[in-house]
Every structure is written in structure tokens, then in C-alpha cells.
Amino acid sequence: MPACVPTRKNRNHHDSHLARAAGEKRPHSPPPREGRRFRVTAGDLSASITVFLIAVPMSLGLAVAMDAPLEAGLISAAIGGIVAGLIGGTPLQVSGPSAGLTVVTAELIQVYGWRTTCAITIGAGLLQILLGSLRAARAALAVSPAIVHGTLAGIGVAIALAQLHIVLGGSPQSSAVDNALALPEQLARISPAAPLIGALTIALLVLWPRIPGGAGRVLRRIPAALASVAVATAVAAVAAPRISRVDLPSWSSHVLPEMPHGPVLALATAMFTVMLVGSLESLLAAVAVDKLASDRAAQHALRQPDMPLTRVARSDLDRELRGQGITNTLAGLLGGLPVSGGAVRSSANVRAGATGRAATVLHGVWVLLAAAFLVAVLEWIPLAALAALVMVVGIQMVNYAHIRNVHRHREFLVYGATITGVVVFGVLAGVAIGIAAAVGMALHRLARTRVTVSESDGRYLVIVRGQLTFLAVPRLSRILNQLPQGVDAIVELDGFFMDHAAYEAIQDWRTTQVAHGGSIVFTGRSGGRIAEPASAAHSCCRPWTPWRNHHCHDRPHQPTTAAERPHTRPGHADGLPEKRVAETDGRPVERADAARRGGHRLLSGISSFQLNTAPLVREELARLAAEGQRPSQLFLTCADSRLVTSMITSSGPGDLFTVRNVGNLVPPPGAGADAGGDDSVAAAIEYAVDVLRVESITVCGHSGCGAMQALLNAEPGTPRNTPLWRWLRHGLPSLDRMSSRDRSWARISGRMPADAVEQLCLTNVVQQLDHLRAHESVARRLADGTLQLHGMYFHVGEAQAYLLTEGASSGSGPDEVFERVAPGIGPDQEEALPEDRPGHGEVSHSLA
Numbered sequence: 001m002p003a004c005v006p007t008r009k010n011r012n013h014h015d016s017h018l019a020r021a022a023g024e025k026r027p028h029s030p031p032p033r034e035g036r037r038f039r040v041t042a043g044d045l046s047a048s049i050t051v052f053l054i055a056v057p058m059s060l061g062l063a064v065a066m067d068a069p070l071e072a073g074l075i076s077a078a079i080g081g082i083v084a085g086l087i088g089g090t091p092l093q094v095s096g097p098s099a100g101l102t103v104v105t106a107e108l109i110q111v112y113g114w115r116t117t118c119a120i121t122i123g124a125g126l127l128q129i130l131l132g133s134l135r136a137a138r139a140a141l142a143v144s145p146a147i148v149h150g151t152l153a154g155i156g157v158a159i160a161l162a163q164l165h166i167v168l169g170g171s172p173q174s175s176a177v178d179n180a181l182a183l184p185e186q187l188a189r190i191s192p193a194a195p196l197i198g199a200l201t202i203a204l205l206v207l208w209p210r211i212p213g214g215a216g217r218v219l220r221r222i223p224a225a226l227a228s229v230a231v232a233t234a235v236a237a238v239a240a241p242r243i244s245r246v247d248l249p250s251w252s253s254h255v256l257p258e259m260p261h262g263p264v265l266a267l268a269t270a271m272f273t274v275m276l277v278g279s280l281e282s283l284l285a286a287v288a289v290d291k292l293a294s295d296r297a298a299q300h301a302l303r304q305p306d307m308p309l310t311r312v313a314r315s316d317l318d319r320e321l322r323g324q325g326i327t328n329t330l331a332g333l334l335g336g337l338p339v340s341g342g343a344v345r346s347s348a349n350v351r352a353g354a355t356g357r358a359a360t361v362l363h364g365v366w367v368l369l370a371a372a373f374l375v376a377v378l379e380w381i382p383l384a385a386l387a388a389l390v391m392v393v394g395i396q397m398v399n400y401a402h403i404r405n406v407h408r409h410r411e412f413l414v415y416g417a418t419i420t421g422v423v424v425f426g427v428l429a430g431v432a433i434g435i436a437a438a439v440g441m442a443l444h445r446l447a448r449t450r451v452t453v454s455e456s457d458g459r460y461l462v463i464v465r466g467q468l469t470f471l472a473v474p475r476l477s478r479i480l481n482q483l484p485q486g487v488d489a490i491v492e493l494d495g496f497f498m499d500h501a502a503y504e505a506i507q508d509w510r511t512t513q514v515a516h517g518g519s520i521v522f523t524g525r526s527g528g529r530i531a532e533p534a535s536a537a538h539s540c541c542r543p544w545t546p547w548r549n550h551h552c553h554d555r556p557h558q559p560t561t562a563a564e565r566p567h568t569r570p571g572h573a574d575g576l577p578e579k580r581v582a583e584t585d586g587r588p589v590e591r592a593d594a595a596r597r598g599g600h601r602l603l604s605g606i607s608s609f610q611l612n613t614a615p616l617v618r619e620e621l622a623r624l625a626a627e628g629q630r631p632s633q634l635f636l637t638c639a640d641s642r643l644v645t646s647m648i649t650s651s652g653p654g655d656l657f658t659v660r661n662v663g664n665l666v667p668p669p670g671a672g673a674d675a676g677g678d679d680s681v682a683a684a685i686e687y688a689v690d691v692l693r694v695e696s697i698t699v700c701g702h703s704g705c706g707a708m709q710a711l712l713n714a715e716p717g718t719p720r721n722t723p724l725w726r727w728l729r730h731g732l733p734s735l736d737r738m739s740s741r742d743r744s745w746a747r748i749s750g751r752m753p754a755d756a757v758e759q760l761c762l763t764n765v766v767q768q769l770d771h772l773r774a775h776e777s778v779a780r781r782l783a784d785g786t787l788q789l790h791g792m793y794f795h796v797g798e799a800q801a802y803l804l805t806e807g808a809s810s811g812s813g814p815d816e817v818f819e820r821v822a823p824g825i826g827p828d829q830e831e832a833l834p835e836d837r838p839g840h841g842e843v844s845h846s847l848a
Contacts, residue, residue: 040362043353048362050352051094051345053226055081055363056370058344058393059337060246060378061386062097065163065172066105068114068337069255070248073097074371075336081364084327089319090286090341091357092293094349095327098340099393100151100281103158103176104273104427105338110174111262112270114335118257120267121332124274128325131275137283137317146411147418147434148280149402154422154430155277156397159390166387167198176423193240194384197232201388204228223348225389232385244383248375256335273428274328274338282324282341286315289341292350294627344393414438447471449495451479460489467495468502476502480509486516492523617653624654631657634688636681636768637700638664638707642796645700657692659684663707663764664699665730666771678727682775689777689787697772700792701765708760711735733771734764746816748793748802765791765804766816793818 055077063073080095088095098105108117131137161179162172169191173179208224210216219227236243260267320341327339349359370378406415417437422430449466460483464476483489491506498506510520635656637643645651645658659681667681688694701708710724711731719725737743738760745752746762753759769789772778781787791804802818 039356040358041355043355044358044362047349047352047354047359048366050223051081051349051359051363052366052370054223054348055094055096055345055367056378057225057229057381057386057389058342059097059367060381061390061393062099062102063337064166064246064383064386065102065159065390066337067109067172068105068117069335070246071254071371072114072335072337074367075334076331076339078364078368078371079331079334079336080327080339081367082361083330083364084323084339084341085357085360085364087319087326088323088341089316089321090289090346092346092350092354092360093282093286093289093315093320093341094345094360094363095282095324095339095341096345097337098278098281099159099342099344099390099397100155100277100340101274101338102390102394103155103162104270104277106162106172107174107426108270108274112260112267115255115258116260116262116267118255118332118335119260120270120274121336121338122257122329123260123267123271123332124278124338125325125328125330125332127271127275128279128328129322130325131279132318132320132322132325135318137279137321143280144411144414144434144438145402146406146409146414147431147438148284149399149406150415150418150434151277151422151427151431152281152284153398153402153415154419155427156394157419157423159394159397163387163391163394167195167384167391169194169384175426193236193243194382197236197240197243197382197384198388198391200235201228201232201385202392204231205389205392229381229385229389232388233381236382236385237380240382246379246381246383246386248379254335257332269428276431277427278324278328278338278340279321282320283317285341285343285346286317286320288343289346289350290315292347296350344396411438411441414441443471449476451476453479453483458488460487462489462491463494464491465494468493468498468506470499470501473501473505477505477509480506483513485513486518487513488519489513490521490523494524621653629654629657629692631655631688631692632695633657634659634685634692634694634697635700636660636664636666636697638662638702638705640702640705643700643702643794648794648799648801657684657688657694662724662727663705663731664701664768665707665727665764666699666768667730668733668771668774669776671730685772685775686777689775689781695786696788696790697778698790698792699765699768699772700794701761702793703758703761703795703797705757705761705764707731708734708757708764712756712760730771731764734760734767737767738763744816746818748818749820762793762816762818765793769804791818 056074059073059077060070061073063070077096080097084093084095105117108120112120158176158179161176161183165172165179165182165186168186170186170189173182205224205228208222208227209220211219236245324340331337331339349363352359354360403412403415406412414434414437418430418434420430421433424430425433446467446469449464449468449472451465452463454461454463462480462483466472468476513520631654633656635645635649636659637645639660639662645656645660649656661681665681666685667678669682685697688697707728708731711728712735720729738745745759746766747753748758748762753762769791772789773782778787778789782789793802793804794800795802801821803821805817805819
């Protein structure tokens with residue numbers, strides 16, 4: 001955000017409108033600070049019970065799947081809820097035994113035993129704390145989504161294959177491949193009790209959320225996981241009393257970790273694998289929780305727009321990673337399973353109405369109480385029911401939406417390679433295979449350049465699609481050298497990158513063709529000419545951010561060959577085309593239609609936007625279209641075409657609510673339509689202040705303002721009944737203020753204004769701020785302390801912004817001083833302003 005307007009960081013008011021409800025912070029902004037009070041709401045209490053009822057059977061089921069002590073699952077669920085809930089960076093995320101680590105932990109237990117596995121969990125937790133302290137959470141999410149989702153999907157396949165054996169009444173093998181190969185033998189010696197209980201559990205899990213009618217609305221309040229396990233337990237107690245059940249040993253026999261035994265490299269690899277998978281699962285779940293919370297806020301605003309909304313802080317991923325590390329360290333020390341944030345538990349928490357950390361923490365407390373006092377009840381649960389529950393969780397990890405997404409982005413090969421690698425070779429090897437596949441695909445795309453040649457009436461069209469790198473040079477050179485010498489050709493380059501080797505190859509070929517009398521023209525995909533890369537690459541506009549030479553697409557076509565040049569006047573310099581003019585009232589006028597030229601520029605600019613900029617901003621604009629606008633500033637400035645607000649404030653879509661008029665004037669109250677004036681500015685102010693709830697209003701004047709010149713240079717007899725003068729009358733108070741001897745003149749950074757026009761431009765900003773304070777909505781918000789006013793002056797020729805000192809802009813200071821905004825100013829940079837600034841007031845530092 002800019003150096004001239006306050007940012008969104010200082011929000012200090014609550015708003016229940018849809019524009020704010022859909023998400024208070026932008027994705028790149030830091031999360032707001034949470035209050036220190038630990039409050040428990042009714043929604044937190046009910047959500048904690050819902051998550052508890054899901055967590056208990058799932059924790060036991062994951063412990064069964066890992067062949068770990070069953071009480072270890074309950075320990076991890078309690079620690080994950082209480083510890084990660086208190087110190088994690090995602091208030092609504094529920095942590096517990098990790099489904100993504102099921103296969104990894106099961107293998108570690110088989111190889112090293114349970115006590116060493118606990119020590120590995122401690123080491124993985126310490127690694128997470130280290131990475132969180134190094135602020136590496138965002139870097140972890142920089143891995144290709146195809147690899148991340150492929151890893152989780154491969155783990156899900158391995159989980160499902162392993163749990164299928166338990167559902168069929170057997171025991172799982174040591175790897176996913178062995179489980180798949182052993183399925184025929186398991187089916188041959190199947191016993192009916194366990195499969196029937198497992199099938200009943202799966203059917204209830206799938207059908208419970210779909211129960212229709214009024215009774216369904218009541219029953220659906222019970223979590224499907226709890227309902228399926230409870231019904232399966234009741235049926236098993238009657239129909240299959242001898243089925244294998246949960247066996248919770250006495251807490252006195254609980255085993256704690258020991259010093260790890262085994263090869264150091266293998267143990268380090270195991271710690272890294274647990275850390276990697278657990279961190280990715282937790283961070284992905286945190287991002288999903290943010291989206292769920294934002295969607296819930298939007299739905300709340302739609303249903304109850306007048307009800308206040310409890311806002312939830314956006315995730316701090318580095319804090320979340322540190323919290324997961326501390327939780328895993330404690331879980332390992334107390335003999336628990338590895339912990340991570342769970343998407344199933346977290347989504348249930350959000351949908352059940354949780355508003356803060358209390359729901360997560362209370363769920364951990366309930367698990368702890370259940371582990372202490374409900375052992376006899378838990379031991380009635382059949383192992384087949386828990387295995388079926390975990391098997392469904394594994395199947396759900398193979399997400400169809402993810403498959404469709406990676407297929408749309410042409411990364412299904414990476415996704416499939418990662419799944420195959422995880423299932424066949426293990427998690428770490430699968431991730432490495434996925435990375436290798438991603439790198440190979442990137443190199444293939446980089447090297448894949450299609451060159452087609454067509455000929456018409458002796459002229460050739462060469463179309464080059466793809467990136468031009470040294471890998472494409474041999475094929476490109478071979479095709480180009482097949483064209484005749486001295487040929488007339490158009491080369492259309494449809495790509496976004498050209499390295500030095502490709503550039504040299506094309507330039508050498510072009511030089512040779514021109515030397516033999518040929519004509520070579522380079523164009524882009526849209527048909528527009530491409531200038532010489534040596535200099536034009538830096539002078540022609542690039543999409544979205546750079547602004548210099550933004551009219552490069554308006555430049556007329558300049559012929560490059562004699563064949564292209566029209567007839568020229570004898571003696572005309574360099575054979576350039578003659579500029580034909582006509583005489584009108586003694587003045588030369590080009591015959592080209594000015595309106596058509598202007599329309600061409602507009603159309604060309606829009607076309608350039610659709611080609612270059614629209615692909616870059618489409619996702620952000622789609623988000624804004626769905627969430628509605630929620631700007632934090634009203635920016636009121638002049639309609640002068642040289643004043644590009646988005647450029648001088650470094651702002652983008654959705655940042656500023658901008659009002660522009662001639663002279664950046666704010667008619668005072670009472671000067672509206674009922675007084676023969678205009679209410680449009682007052683309407684915009686009221687809408688911005690009362691509806692959009694902006695935090696600040698900035699009035700921005702500029703150098704060389706035509707409106708101020710008109711006020712200064714108006715002759716006494718100038719007609720004042722034109723629309724322009726009826727509007728400019730709102731600037732007469734500024735002229736009177738400047739002429740008054742009772743007020744000191746405004747100045748810039750300790751100097752007097754350069755001339756009377758600049759003096760009036762500065763004075764006008766101060767006067768319009770006074771008009772703003774007179775508006776009822778503005779005065780009310782100023783009195784509440786929820787609105788700030790800022791004055792700004794932009795010198796066009798210097799490209800320099802100046803801010804009115806805080807005392808003057810608030811009406812409490814005698815001086816009107818505009819201080820220069822230094823480059824690189826930030827919210828915490830006290831030294832951002834010049835050292836020689838006058839001491840009559842302090843410049844507001846609520847700047848972005």
C-alpha cells in the first residue's frame with residue numbers, strides 16, 4: 001500500500017456488513033493480534049463436544065491402524081487439543097493423531113519399536129520448532145500442490161489398503177504393496193462378523209449426513225463418526241459378542257520413550273519424514289480452515305446482516321508450525337502418537353460454530369476426561385468399526401477436487417507419479433519421485449517449442465509457440481535455415497521467455513536475411529510489432545506493475561523495408577512517409593480522424609489489458625467479486641488525467657474507494673441538489689463512511705491544477721452561470737482563505753509555495769478537509785475516534801507526494817505544513833521524513 005494513505009492494519013471497529021464479513025484481511029497481510037482473554041462462548045462449548053465425539057473414535061482407530069498402544073491415540077488427541085489449541089497459530093484448527101503419518105508411524109513401530117518411535121516423534125517436533133522459528137512455513141507451501149496432494153493421496157491409499165485387512169477380520173502387512181498382494185488370500189479366509197460390522201460402519205458414515213426430512217435435521221446434529229461407531233458397537237454387542245474389540249491397558253503399564261537405537265542416518269531420515277508429512281498436513285489444514293471460516297462469515301452476513309459477527313484471526317503459519325512442534329515434542333515425551341492438524345476435525349469445529357481457541361482446548365479436556373473415566377465404555381468398540389472409520393478417512397484423502405484441479409493445470413503426471421511412489425516405495429521416496437517428475441515436466445515444457453512455417457504469395461509466416469531457450473535452438477535454427485535467402489517473412493513469437501542463445505540465433509538469421517535483401521518482421525501473438533530487444537525491452541510497457549511508456553501500443557506502425565514504405569516526397573528525409581495535412585483556418589490539421597484515433601487507442605489499451613494483465617489479476621478480481629468491496633480508505637482527488645491514483649499510492653483493486661472531480665472539491669453540507677448544487681460527492685462520502693466503514697479519508701491536490709488556475713485568473717466579469725463555474729464556486733472558500741490575513745500560508749517542507757497557483761492548491765486541500773468535518777457522518781466517526789482525515793499534495797513534475805502534518809489535518813494546529821514523503825517509508829520507520837522538517841507538528845505515521 002502507499003505512502004500517502006493509511007493501511008488496513010489499524011482496523012479498530014467492528015462491521016457486520018457482507019463486504020467485511022467475507023474476510024477481514026487480505027491474504028498477504030499479517031494476522032491481527034488476538035486478545036489475551038480466554039473466552040468461552042456457547043458456540044465454542046457445543047463445537048468442543050462435537051469435535052470430541054469425532055476425535056475419540058478416530059484417535060483409537062488411528063492407533064489401531066499404526067499398531068500402536070491405544071492409549072497413545074487418546075494422549076495425542078488430548079495434547080493436540082490443549083497444547084496446540086493454546087499456542088498454535090490457527091485458532092479454529094483441531095490437532096490430534098495424524099492420519100497422514102499413519103503409514104510412516106506403522107513402519108517405524110515395526111522397525112524400531114514403540115519407545116524409539118516416541119523418541120523420533122520428539123526429534124520431529126524439535127525440527128518443526130526450528131523451522132517455525134526460521135519462518136519457513138510459507139516455503140513449505142511453495143512445493144507444487146500436485147506433489148503435496150499426491151503425497152496425501154498416496155498415504156490415503158496405503159491407509160485404506162491396510163485397514164481393509166482389519167475390516168475383513170485379518171491383520172495388515174508391512175507395506176501397501178504387500179497389503180494389495182495379500183488381499184486374495186485374506187478374502188479366501190474371510191469371517192463374516194468383522195466385514196459386516198465394517199460394512200455397517202461405512203454405510204452409516206456415508207448415509208448419515210444424507211438422512212432426509214425433519215428427523216434427519218435432528219439426527220444430523222450427531223457427528224457421523226460417532227453415530228456409525230455407536231451403532232456398530234451396539235449391533236456387535238448383540239450379534240457378534242466375540243468380535244475383536246478395543247483393549248485399553250492400565251495406565252500404570254504405559255510405556256514412555258527411550259533413547260533411540262539404530263543407524264544415525266536412518267533415524268535422522270525418519271525424523272525428517274515425520275516432520276515433513278506432519279508439517280505439510282498441518283499447514284494445508286490451516287489454509288483450509290481459513291477458507292472455511294471466511295465462507296462461514298460470508299454466509300452469516302447473508303443470513304443475518306444486522307447481527308454482529310465474531311471475527312477470527314487469520315492463521316499465522318509460522319506460529320502454527322512452532323505450536324505443532326511443541327505439541328509433538330510433548331506427545332513423544334508422554335508416549336503419544338505424532339500429532340498434526342486434521343482437516344476432518346477442524347472442518348467439523350468450524351461448521352459446529354466455534355469462535356475461538358476455547359473449542360479446541362475444551363475438546364482436548366473432554367478427551368482427557370474420557371481417557372480417565374470412560375475406559376469401560378471405550379472397550380466395547382469393535383476394532384472392525386474403527387478400521388472402517390479410518391479406511392473412509394484414507395479414501396477421502398484421495399480428493400476428486402484435487403485430481404480435477406491438477407488435471408486442469410496439466411500436472412496429473414506429477415500427481416500420479418507421487419501417489420505411485422508413496423504407495424510403492426514410501427513417503428520420502430514418493431515425495432522425491434514427485435519432485436523429479438515436476439522438474440522433468442518443467443524442463444519438457446521449457447524445451448517444447450513448436451515451429452510452423454506457411455507461405456502465401458512469396459511471403460512466409462513463421463509461428464514459434466513456446467519458450468525459446470538453448471534447448472530449442474537446434475530445431476529452430478534448422479527450420480529457419482530451410483527458408484530461401486533474401487525472403488520476406490513475419491516471425492510470430494508466442495512465448496514469454498527468450499534466453500541469450502535463442503536471441504543470438506534469431507538475430508544471426510535475421511542479419512543474414514536482411515543482408516541478402518530480405519525483410520524480417522517480428523510480431524507477438526496479437527500481431528503487434530516487437531521492437532528491437534536491445535532497448536525496447538526496457539522502454540515498452542510490461543503488464544500490471546510497470547507504468548513507464550505506457551502508450552507503447554499506440555505508436556504508429558513504422559515500415560522497415562522499401563517494399564512497405566509508401567510513396568514519398570522528393571527530398572524527404574530518409575524516405576519516411578509524407579505527412580499529408582490540410583489547411584483549416586490557417587492551421588495544419590491531420591486528415592486522420594481524431595475520434596477514430598482515440599477510439600483505436602482505447603480499443604488497443606483494452607486489448608492489451610485482456611492479453612497481458614487480465615490473466616494476472618483474474619483470480620484476485622474473482623475473489624473481490626465474490627466477497628464484495630471492503631476498502632479501508634476514501635481517496636478524494638482531482639479529475640486531472642495526469643493523476644494516476646493507483647500508481648502514486650501503489651494500490652490495487654479493492655484498496656481505495658476513489659472520488660474524482662474537478663479541483664478535488666468537497667461541497668459543504670447544505671450545498672447539495674436542494675440548493676441548486678450537486679449531491680454526488682456528499683453521497684459518496686456518506687456511503688464510504690457509513691456503509692463501507694472506511695478508516696480514513698484523504699483529500700489529494702496536485703500541482704498545476706486547472707481548477708485552481710481558473711479561480712485565480714477569473715476576471716470580475718466572467719460569467720458564473722456555466723456548469724463549470726457552478727461547480728467551482730465550492731472552491732471560492734479556498735480562495736478567501738488564502739487571501740485572509742488572519743491565517744498563515746501553507747508551505748511545503750519548510751519552504752514557501754513556488755507561486756500563487758501552488759499556494760491555492762495547498763490551501764484548497766486544507767479548506768476541503770474543513771468541509772469534510774462539517775458532514776454529519778464524518779463528524780460522528782471523528783468523535784468516535786474511528787476515522788482519520790489526511791491531506792496530501794502531489795507534485796506532478798517531481799513525482800513527489802507531500803502529507804499535511806497531523807496537527808493541521810485534524811484542525812488542532814495553527815500551521816499548515818506539507819511534509820515530503822521519503823522513499824521506503826513504512827509504518828514503523830520514524831526516520832522516514834527529512835531531518836530538517838519544521839517542528840510545528842508531527843506527521844501521521846499511520847502509513848503503509
